[in-house]
Amino acid sequence: MNILMYIKKIILTVFKYFTLILFSFISVLPVVSCLITAFKTDKEYNSTNVMTLPSSWLNFENFSSAFKQANMGRAFINSTIILICVLVISTIIGTQLAYVLNRFSFTGNTLIRNLFLFASLLPGVAMQISVYEIMTKLNFINSIPGYIIMICGTDVISIYIYIQFFENIDKSLDESAIMDGANYFSIFYKILFPLLKPAIVTSCILKGVGTYNEYYGASLYLQDKKLYPTVATSLYTFVGPLGSKYNLICAGLIISILPALIVFISCQKQIYSGLTAGAVKG
Numbered sequence: 001m002n003i004l005m006y007i008k009k010i011i012l013t014v015f016k017y018f019t020l021i022l023f024s025f026i027s028v029l030p031v032v033s034c035l036i037t038a039f040k041t042d043k044e045y046n047s048t049n050v051m052t053l054p055s056s057w058l059n060f061e062n063f064s065s066a067f068k069q070a071n072m073g074r075a076f077i078n079s080t081i082i083l084i085c086v087l088v089i090s091t092i093i094g095t096q097l098a099y100v101l102n103r104f105s106f107t108g109n110t111l112i113r114n115l116f117l118f119a120s121l122l123p124g125v126a127m128q129i130s131v132y133e134i135m136t137k138l139n140f141i142n143s144i145p146g147y148i149i150m151i152c153g154t155d156v157i158s159i160y161i162y163i164q165f166f167e168n169i170d171k172s173l174d175e176s177a178i179m180d181g182a183n184y185f186s187i188f189y190k191i192l193f194p195l196l197k198p199a200i201v202t203s204c205i206l207k208g209v210g211t212y213n214e215y216y217g218a219s220l221y222l223q224d225k226k227l228y229p230t231v232a233t234s235l236y237t238f239v240g241p242l243g244s245k246y247n248l249i250c251a252g253l254i255i256s257i258l259p260a261l262i263v264f265i266s267c268q269k270q271i272y273s274g275l276t277a278g279a280v281k282g
Contacts, residue, residue: 033050033051034250034253035250035254036050036051036052036053036054037050037246037250038062038063038247038250038251038253038254039054039056039057039059039062040054040059040062041054041055041059041062041247042245042247045246045247062247062248062250062251063251063254065248065251066238066248066249066251066252066255067252067255069237069248070234070235070237070238070248070252071226071229071234071237072229072231072234072255072256074229075229075230075231075233075234076231076259078222078228078230079212079230079231079232081144082144082148082151082211082230083208083211085148086148086207086211087207087208087211089148089152090152090155090158090203090207091158091200091203091204093152093155094155094158094159094162095162095188095193095200096188097159098159098162098163099162099166099188099192101113101159101163102163102166102167103166103171103174113163116156116159116160117156117160119156120156120157120160128220131150132220132221135150135221140221141221141223142221142222142223142224142227142228146221147217147218147221150221151211151214155203157203157206158203158206158207161199161202161203162196162199164199165196165198166196169192169195173187173191174187174191174192212231212232212260213232214230214232215232215233218232218233219232219233219236225237231256234252235249235252235253235256238252
């Protein structure tokens with residue numbers, strides 16, 4: 001009996017590590033393929049398969065061409081401005097709205113929460129006709145401020161994250177502050193807002209990744225690709241009816257990944273602690 005249990009344990013262990021290695025390999029394979037292709041010349045890409053190593057790993061011409069031809073300098077500036085503004089505005093509005101919905105009882109509180117839930121269930125594509133019409137009438141097409149406002153207006157999930165986090169903060173903190181003479185703004189900004197750091201980190205990660213990688217909205221509302229390129233739309237410079245230059249696209253992808261990779265490596269401690277605390281609090 002002990003031998004059978006031992007054999008079963010070995011089989012389960014081998015199966016566990018096999019599946020982990022297999023899925024890790026599947027996840028890393030596209031990145032490795034992209035990295036290999038980024039260093040290939042046009043001739044090498046057309047005459048070899050995807051996983052054939054390039055003749056030289058010191059060929060950075062693709063990276064230089066991708067950066068210049070796709071106007072990635074301007075794209076990084078636009079994406080950075082959009083990302084910072086969206087995160088700041090969404091955090092301020094989302095936390096304040098969650099504070100009001102959680103801490104105050106008023107007529108329509110439940111209705112507002114249900115409307116937010118209903119809005120989060122609607123597919124974004126189904127609302128694009130009405131959203132595009134609104135953006136057109138407000139002259140927000142080819143306008144970075146207009147695009148920022150549109151992106152900030154779709155942040156329903158973060159509001160629910162903040163509401164769930166507020167429900168785990170004891171209301172006695174508010175009552176003690178009120179007895180000491182603090183008003184609601186002081187309670188929110190000096191007491192409650194610092195306690196929301198894990199929830200803010202979690203929502204900023206979710207919102208930041210979506211905003212940085214957004215292609216559909218950026219392509220639809222920032223139509224002038226020369227003046228208003230973003231990191232996501234700039235890479236489509238090399239896609240055309242006569243063929244696609246995938247070696248330049250892969251080089252551009254590597255360039256676009258580097259800033260996010262640097263931020264992740266620099267702030268991974270805060271990111272992990274924020275995600276863990278946010279999950280536990282929720």
